[in-house]
Amino acid sequence: MNHLIAGLGNPGDEYAATRHNIGYMIVDHIAREAGVEFEDRRYGYVAEVRVKNQTLILLKPTTYMNLSGNAVRYWLNKKNIPVERLLVVVDDLALPLGAIRLKASGSEGGHNGLRSIAQQISTQAYARLRFGIGSEFRRGGQVDFVLSDFMPEEQQTLEERIARAAEAVKSYALQGIDATMNQYNGK
Numbered sequence: 001m002n003h004l005i006a007g008l009g010n011p012g013d014e015y016a017a018t019r020h021n022i023g024y025m026i027v028d029h030i031a032r033e034a035g036v037e038f039e040d041r042r043y044g045y046v047a048e049v050r051v052k053n054q055t056l057i058l059l060k061p062t063t064y065m066n067l068s069g070n071a072v073r074y075w076l077n078k079k080n081i082p083v084e085r086l087l088v089v090v091d092d093l094a095l096p097l098g099a100i101r102l103k104a105s106g107s108e109g110g111h112n113g114l115r116s117i118a119q120q121i122s123t124q125a126y127a128r129l130r131f132g133i134g135s136e137f138r139r140g141g142q143v144d145f146v147l148s149d150f151m152p153e154e155q156q157t158l159e160e161r162i163a164r165a166a167e168a169v170k171s172y173a174l175q176g177i178d179a180t181m182n183q184y185n186g187k
Contacts, residue, residue: 002055003173004081005030006072007089008113011045011062019133020065020146022162023089023113026131027058029166042078043071054173057081068113069120076121083121087172088128089165090114091146095132097154098161100168102129102181127177131165 007027015021031038031047038045038060045060057079061071076086090113095101105125108114118124134154137145150158168184175183 002057002079002081003085004057004075005087005169006059008065008068010064017149018147020091022091022131022133024060026089026162026165027060029162031058043074051170051173056173065113067116069116072117073120083123083126086126088117090128090130091133092130093135095130097132097134098157099132100165100184102168102185104177129168
């Protein structure tokens with residue numbers, strides 16, 4: 001069974017290590033563990049990973065964050081994947097660094113990538129894994145903060161939590177949303 005796992009971020013070296021690109025980092029981790037490479041395809045970098053009897057279509061949209069929905073809609077249609085098997089991996093300012101929140105659906109919470117996806121697929125009823133990037137910024141400094149790199153002192157925590165988020169993605173494909181939420185949310 002195919003699942004589309006869309007790790008949101010922005011293409012380009014200048015964004016590679018930024019907080020906003022945590023979605024890219026998590027799907028990169030999954031691909032690296034499986035020993036597969038991403039291919040530059042229409043609207044994104046794509047890789048396929050087998051996890052037991054499931055296939056994860058890993059997508060890193062190259063449409064920039066604000067137009068992520070174009071890539072997600074295209075790959076859902078191209079691979080004939082129902083919205084029920086879409087998981088979007090995204091950064092979240094409201095969560096402490098490394099915290100994971102998996103939800104079956106919800107609002108975009110001010111996130112432009114999630115807003116674009118909801119507009120393009122005409123629903124907010126799709127799973128999302130929110131990964132906390134912290135909120136240590138001055139008033140009005142949100143954009144600069146999300147487009148900043150993680151601090152050196154955050155790296156060890158970050159690597160451990162990215163690995164944990166990658167496990168949650170695989171669990172989602174194998175066990176479903178409810179069991180995975182019970183296992184990974186708030187832990």
